[in-house]
Amino acid sequence: MTHYAMVIDTKLCIGCCDCVVACKTENKVPVGLNRDWVVEATQGTYPNLSTEFRSERCNHCSNATCVTMCPTGASHYWNGSNIVLVDPNKCTGCKACIAACPYDARLIMHPGGYIDKCTFCSHRVEKGLDPACVSTCPTRCMHFGQLDDPSSTVSQLLKSRKYKVLNPETGNQPNVYYLI
Amino acid sequence: MLNAPLTRREFIKISSLLSMGSALSPMLFLGGCSAHPLPGTGTVSSTPTFCDMCFWKCAGFVHRENGEAWKIIGNAEDLHSEGRLCTRGTGGLGSYEDPDRLKKPLLRVTGADGRQTFREVSWDEALDHIATRMKAIAAKYGADRTLLLNHGYGASHFEHLMRAFGSGSSAEPAFAQCRGPRDVAFKLTFGELLGSPERTDMEHSRCIVLIGSHIGENLHNGQVQTLTTALRHDATLITVDPRFSVAAGKSKYWLPIKPGTDIALLLAWLNVLIEENLYDKDYIAQNAIGLEQLRSHVARYTPEWVYLETGIAPDLIRTTAREMAASAPATLIHPGRHSVWYGDDTQRTRAIAILNALLGSWGRKGGFYFQESVPLPDYPLPDYPTPKSTYQVAHGDRYPFAYAGVTNAVIEASIGPDAHYKAWLVYGTNLPTTIPGIRPQLKAAMDSLDLVVVVDTMPMEITGYADVVLPECTYLERYDDLRNSGERLPSLALRMPAFEPSYDTKPGWWIAKQLGHRLGLDKYFPWNDYAEVLDWQLKQVGSSLDEMKKIGIKTFPRTRPKYLAPGEAYGFHTPSSKIELYSQRLADKGFDPIPEYTRPEQPPQGFYRLNYGRMPAHTFGKTTNNPILFQLAPENTLWVNPLVATEKGIENGEYVRLANTDGVVSNRIRVRVTERIGPDSVFMAHGFGHRSRRLRLTHDVGADDSELMNNVKIDPIAGGTGMRANFVTIVKETV
């Protein structure tokens, strides 16, 4: 299977949230809804501090509990890759997938009623483009590519840098990596 | 007769308009609800523009899908943006879609009840009204008694109009509220300005020192991108900031300085560089004058002494100075941009300039490079008449080094029966929130002026002061002048309409031409469509409007080197044609020829210093009602240190108000309890607390720092309005 991953360098991320706006406009995400978001984590006491910014979204888990829980197959893996998509025409709005996502990455399309989430911009990926957020990020701290290609930037970065994923304990095997 | 009905103007809450705004646009609010087709599968068109969400002017393309606004993305050819727009630029469509925009010209009328309101009028009625009054003022006092208060790129059309009319006076907040002192300081030292975009060569710097300059929250695109390029290449970042800014978080050294003591730190650094012989001797010997005066001047500013003022440990001062020297000349002591802090700002930035000089960074790779723009001829037009007077009248013998109009001064010169200025044209600046503590003077000026015209896109507070409000269309709906700012490579960028002007709005060039016509200035506006001007200019440099409509930006080769050649004898544009470490010109006017340190005012008991800055999502107050950016960051928060929070018994997320030392109380603001700010001050982003009810999203949201600024420190050298000596207490909300 094609193994897509996003690698985000927290050492360069400035928390500007351009990725959030880029997603909103590119994907025409309805007002008030978000597919991605930015977290600021500050540790320590003044003046001994460190701040980490994280641009977060669906992790396109290799073991996606949202997919296993979906009763209709609406939540599915795209083209035998780890990109998880929702087919609105199969979605009943039972919301099992929302409860099943340990990263709270899913949302209900209002007033549409079906479920939506980050698609890793599969509509761009299939054209060989980077996702909108990645191609907009002004610090170029976001990278997208295939982990099964050892020469890809993402593979190289994960080889050469320290990194983490969010809550590995979930067992979902998330595919958004954070360089630290 | 002139001073007939309108010489006592009451501030019109633009809410008291005769007709209220339209319902929220369906496109924006229902967009994408049902299972919409994948983006980009429809028919997509793209139009070049350069962004106007701030003054950086990044080039990009506006994309429409099936005729509907879709997205704006950067132009890969553009160096200002390196092909990527910032948060605000990406959200630019919101300014076009904003349902609260100004829609029709508005004319101040006095109703039967004696109350003044705005009436929606035709363009003809509005423009005739303005022209009649301007002619009358010209006849009675002279055309030079009119003033342009402007900011932003579209203002060029009105500068043209006013100069053609015979006015010699204009002022923009970009000087006295922003870059003025900094540019004066660098002009005095190196004989040149820093430009916008700044000529900082951060992409090649090995060491960068930020004094304030919260790049990262300050999203000036090229600055962010070149800084992160440096970080990617492991350059050393040193940040001097009392607040743990985003940049501080990326720094190898963060110096949490006591507010207002930067000059002391800078002098200590100079002290170390000279004491330890770490400065660029050949460079200084060849290019600079005044080293000896400097040496003796900084002798007393030892790190030990400065430690007591700044709270920065002596060894840290020495280590950082050595780091700078180690990477010199590829070391950049960043000049900053918003430099109006404590009133001693020209001197502080002078110290920064001198520090750069000792490190030999001016004209060197990784320091300050030489910018180049395109030699673009102006469209052939008759010369302007020589104005009878300029803004200098308003300055008198104050601010001897201010090379541009000082807003506060020209506003003062508009107050009273025998005031110099009789009419204002305000373009693209929201004066009441932009100039600290200016509201009383604005009110007074309003009472004395014969005419106040405001050209804006939004029902901002400034419109409430106007006799006539002219609704301009947004940058996405108009042509403007070609962008030709200095850069690493010379380039021209095109702004053209991606959409037809919405409602009854018009482009600035059209408004200016129409007024020109009514003022009998047709010879200055010989074109029918501004596109003709752009096409003519482009053809002079081997391009054309048609070509630019496709590519959006055209880059030209450099004709001069970017850096000084090794050992090159460069003629600096100063009286001595050298870098002036010691400034005779300052001495002649009775100012310190080399910066002195004076201790800043300290907050009274129970007060905190009001610190302010930028937030990435917004540009001042002009984007806070932008529906796309509003939903990203709907309010500003008050940063409060946990110790202060406990002491005051306030919770994270609770709403409070601030009161300044004159008892002025702010609007409600949400508390963010965070370690990122020290216990001596509070911090908020500028641009919130809008009072205008027509701004339906941002109205009454968050607090406005400017209305708390009662203690403005005027820079005697450049006329800047220092904004950081203001102190506030936290008032708990009782709801």
Next chain:
Amino acid sequence: MLEQLLVSARSNPHVDPIISVWGWEISVYLFLGGLTAGIMFFSALMMILKKDEQAPFAVNGLSLLGPVVLSMGMTTLFLDLSHPLFVWRFYTTFEPTSPMSYGAWILVLFYPVSILQVLSTFRSGYGLLASLVDGFPLVGTVLDWAERYRRAIAWLALPIAVGLGIYTGILLSAFSARPFWNTGLLGPLFLVSGLSTGAALTALIARRHSERRLFTLIDAGLIVVELIVVALLLVNLSTGAALQLEAAGKLLGGSYTVAFWGVFIALGLLLPLILEYFEIRGMARRLAILAPVLVLVGGYVLRVIAVDLGQETTWTHYTSEFNTQLLDRLR
């Protein structure tokens, strides 16, 4: 201090600030689902055990409640769907990893069998009604046929009842993302509770004293079992990972303490147990109807607590920098 802040305003409805995708509709559905399991289980069991004499209502009348009660549950489940026009999609596929998919398909088995159950006891249970329709051709033959195979039908119903009971519990406990649900004990708990409410309902409606006594006895036994399972569940949570401890905290000394201890444990299990004790001892007859009512209430409260608390236990704990209610200005 660690400050974890959402710096982009995020307020996805039903997701922020905490997941709240499922409300009363799902609690009611789970409750009625469990109750139905109990109903079917006991009507079938009594039939198989030939308890016609001792428990005539359970054998002849009870089964009719099955499809009625479950249909009520299905209605609330349908009300919960946010894309209801596509409800039929449940039946265009079978998803082996999705409990909800099982749930959907169990219904396909449940309804026919429970209808057969009803038919097989229609004459004996609802003689009046039966006499009305009996006249019609075919109806009579169908009823005859059903009655002939009533015991076989009961054997068919038994596993379906158990399946339904287990499913209502598994549905939640299968969510690894919600630590409070994700325990092996929630399934058994819901099953026992379902049977208990089933027994209680029978005891409530049954006329003959022997039958009331029998089901009170059964219910008392089930309550004891239920108490043991609850105890195990609490032990399991309080010895679990951080997030399970958080959930336990909410039960033991937090936002759910009153509902859990006060209503579910005290009023829903202990008090009825005591009352049933007296009932069995043949004392305090007048309170007889109170016990089953309390059991039913307790059973529902259990579902409410499980559904709500489960959604509150989440992996991400971010506070929002902004007051997201401001976004209502856009909506």
